[in-house]
Amino acid sequence: MITAYDVLMAQNVDEAGIDMILVGDSLGNVVMGYSSTLPVTMEDMIHHTACVVRGTKHALVVGDLPFMSYQESPAKALYNAGRMMKEAQCDAVKFEGGEAVCEAVHKITAAGIPVVGHLGLTPQSVHQLGGFRVQGKEEDTARQLLQDAKALEDAGAFAIVLECVPADLATLLTHSLKKAATIGIGAGNGCDGQVLVCTDLLGMSGGFRPKFSKTYADLHTMITGAVRTYVEDVKNRTFPKKEHTFSMADDVLQAIQKDASALH
Ligand SMILES: Nc1nc(=O)c2c([nH]1)NC[C@@H]1CN(c3ccc(C(=O)N[C@@H](CCC(=O)O)C(=O)O)cc3)CN21
Numbered sequence: 001m002i003t004a005y006d007v008l009m010a011q012n013v014d015e016a017g018i019d020m021i022l023v024g025d026s027l028g029n030v031v032m033g034y035s036s037t038l039p040v041t042m043e044d045m046i047h048h049t050a051c052v053v054r055g056t057k058h059a060l061v062v063g064d065l066p067f068m069s070y071q072e073s074p075a076k077a078l079y080n081a082g083r084m085m086k087e088a089q090c091d092a093v094k095f096e097g098g099e100a101v102c103e104a105v106h107k108i109t110a111a112g113i114p115v116v117g118h119l120g121l122t123p124q125s126v127h128q129l130g131g132f133r134v135q136g137k138e139e140d141t142a143r144q145l146l147q148d149a150k151a152l153e154d155a156g157a158f159a160i161v162l163e164c165v166p167a168d169l170a171t172l173l174t175h176s177l178k179k180a181a182t183i184g185i186g187a188g189n190g191c192d193g194q195v196l197v198c199t200d201l202l203g204m205s206g207g208f209r210p211k212f213s214k215t216y217a218d219l220h221t222m223i224t225g226a227v228r229t230y231v232e233d234v235k236n237r238t239f240p241k242k243e244h245t246f247s248m249a250d251d252v253l254q255a256i257q258k259d260a261s262a263l264h
């Protein structure tokens, strides 16, 4: 699984054979320039998820539900999950939380909408968590994670993202679940699948380099290099060349030249 936020990236990752595309609310950081995911709205998520759906032929597209679109009540969660499916036409929705959101998961799956859960470091709760830190290192928090994962599975989630949890705990959770698949990000290779933010993987997320990420390409260097060369080419007139240029018939040109010189 990989994130995407627009049609171009969706086409590229889909062609590369990815199984699932997540239109993450990391949109807030990656595309909109916010310092957290909290300001992202339903309108933002629907808009970008619809773009990704239009660029996807094969992968399953999951729309992330933004902060405060599902926390208030299971009824509101169902309403917004329905909006995401109807207006963006994606294949599933995802939202953060364990036991606290299980009633919402149950209602949404009962309505025929596939749900992906998200446990561990849940960025919409960053202020409560006190920062972006590994979760579930202590006995009580690890036990709560196991309970949350079981509860999400029982409520009907078909997959659960595990973000920034110790690898051994993620492996244990993966084995404990009977139906739901685990998708790790900073959770080791014992999960059923993995997810990364596309711009992190491609080396175009600026200075953001979390420990769990791996850059498979250096697009930042490629993009700045290409644009720098373009600027130079324009300034020294090596671009555009003849092959980038349109011409006109000589007699027409001569007629217009006469008109132009008459204007002097
Ligand atoms: N570009 C991008 N990639 C992401 O993976 C991502 C976003 N944006 N935005 C939403 C959330 C926020 N995420 C984050 C943000 C920061 C850390 C971080 O600073 N982690 C540290 C601390 C680990 C520790 O507790 O030791 C690290 O070094 O990984 C992790 C996940 C993951 N998500």
Ligand SMILES: CC(C)C(=O)C(=O)O
Residues within 6 Å of the ligand: 003, 022, 023, 024, 025, 026, 027, 064, 118, 161, 163, 185, 195, 196, 197
């Ligand atoms: C990092 C993934 C799991 C996510 O929730 C997002 O991109 O918003």
Ligand SMILES: [Mg+2]
Residues within 6 Å of the ligand: 024, 025, 026, 064
């Ligand atoms: Mg998210």
